[in-house]
Amino acid sequence: MESQILFFDIDGTLIDEEKDIVPDSAKRALAQAKENGHILFICSGRCRAIIPEEVLALGFDGMVGGCGTYIEYRGRELFHHQLAPELQKEMIEDLLACHIDGVLEGKDCSAFRRDYWMPVVKSIFTENGSFSAKTQCFWDEDFSFDKMALWFDESSDMAAFQEKYAGQFEFIERDPTFYEVIPKGISKASGMRFVCEHLGIDQTHTVAFGDSANDISMLRCAHTSVAMGGGNPLLFDLVDHVTSPVMEDGIAKAMRYLRLI
Numbered sequence: 001m002e003s004q005i006l007f008f009d010i011d012g013t014l015i016d017e018e019k020d021i022v023p024d025s026a027k028r029a030l031a032q033a034k035e036n037g038h039i040l041f042i043c044s045g046r047c048r049a050i051i052p053e054e055v056l057a058l059g060f061d062g063m064v065g066g067c068g069t070y071i072e073y074r075g076r077e078l079f080h081h082q083l084a085p086e087l088q089k090e091m092i093e094d095l096l097a098c099h100i101d102g103v104l105e106g107k108d109c110s111a112f113r114r115d116y117w118m119p120v121v122k123s124i125f126t127e128n129g130s131f132s133a134k135t136q137c138f139w140d141e142d143f144s145f146d147k148m149a150l151w152f153d154e155s156s157d158m159a160a161f162q163e164k165y166a167g168q169f170e171f172i173e174r175d176p177t178f179y180e181v182i183p184k185g186i187s188k189a190s191g192m193r194f195v196c197e198h199l200g201i202d203q204t205h206t207v208a209f210g211d212s213a214n215d216i217s218m219l220r221c222a223h224t225s226v227a228m229g230g231g232n233p234l235l236f237d238l239v240d241h242v243t244s245p246v247m248e249d250g251i252a253k254a255m256r257y258l259r260l261i
Contacts, residue, residue, distance in 0.1 A: 004205045004260065006033060007043035007064065007192055007218060008251075010055055012211035013228050016246040022054055026251035030058050032261040041195060043188050045180055045214050047105040047146065048072070049135040064191030067182045067214060069146035070107050071191055079194055080107060081186050082146060087168075092139050094164065095150070098157040102150035109143050110136050118151040120178070148181040172214050180214050188218035207258065209251065210235065226254045 008014050014022050034040055042055065042063035048070055051063070062073035071079040083091075088104075095102070101118040104111040112125055125136065137143050152158045158179070162171055170187075172180040196203050208215070208222035211231030219225035219239055227235040230245030243254035255261045 002205065003037045003039065003201075004207050004224075005039045005041060005192075005195065005199070005201055006260065007041045007188075007206065007208040007222065008060075009210040009212070009215050009218070010042060010044040010046055010051065012231055012246065013209050013215075014055060014058075014246070014251065015052070019247060022058065023247055023249065023251075025249040026246070027058060029252040029255045029261055033255060034059055034061075036261060038260060039199070039201075043191065043208065043210075043218055045147075045149070045188075047110065048107045049109050050105070062195065064188060064195065066105060066107070066146050067180065068186045068188050068191035068194075069183070071194055073195070073198065078198060079191075080146075081183060082106075082144060083183065085144070088145060091148075091165070094161055096139070098161045100150050100152050100156045100158060100161060102148055102152075104139065104143075104145035105147050105149060106143065106145040108135070109145075111139050111141070111143050111145060112136065114138050114140065118153065118177075121151055124149075147183070147186075148179075150179045150181055151177055153177060174213055188215065189221035190217075192218060192221050207260070209254065224258060226258075 011017055014026060030040060040060045042060050044065055045067045047066040064071050069081045101113060101116055101121050103124055116122060116125060168184060169181050170184055174180055192206060204223045206222045207224040208218045209226045210219050211228040213232055225239040227239040227242045228245060228250050229242055236242050241254060241257060244250040
């Protein structure tokens, strides 16, 4: 088979979110695909600083990180969309005023409120703190962010925040209390198109694997799209193939089905 560029989401696609591991079957499938001449890219909402070492060790050729805000190939940065410092400062002030919790994510760090309170954010703070490098800080420290993962409850005024920034950012609803917020014009799909143009490879030679709402642009952009069983059912009618869940060898089964391995 002619070489393809394979784009993989991380959470819920490569990594099982309950067991927090990449199954051995997926590791073997990725290695075989690379041996067969395919090009492997991470395509994740995670920013560069918080991609697990277990994933980096799988031998990817490059990554589209932060939902397209950061791109690298063979260890070299190709693209980094950064928010203006004055916009970052204004958004932090508004997040505090609207009592919204969340993680402000950049290439080099993930930043938290001092008084973070949402259970998911507490869990992420603990997970990020396990990384060997210092990849987390607080909103009142010196840092830069490219995108946001925002959680909120009845004490938050998310409607006001969204109304103010809807012209500049896309708010992707991941669940009723969670938005992934990305600069308009930037997405996993824009990252894929950039990679194809940089490598001189037509988009007809792309395959994407995902499981959630922030993967929709990536799956629609790819010539061949795969949704993970156990993922968001919203994807199932949008893709070319629905495979098994992560821990039921979903990646390996899909790659065999598509004759990539």
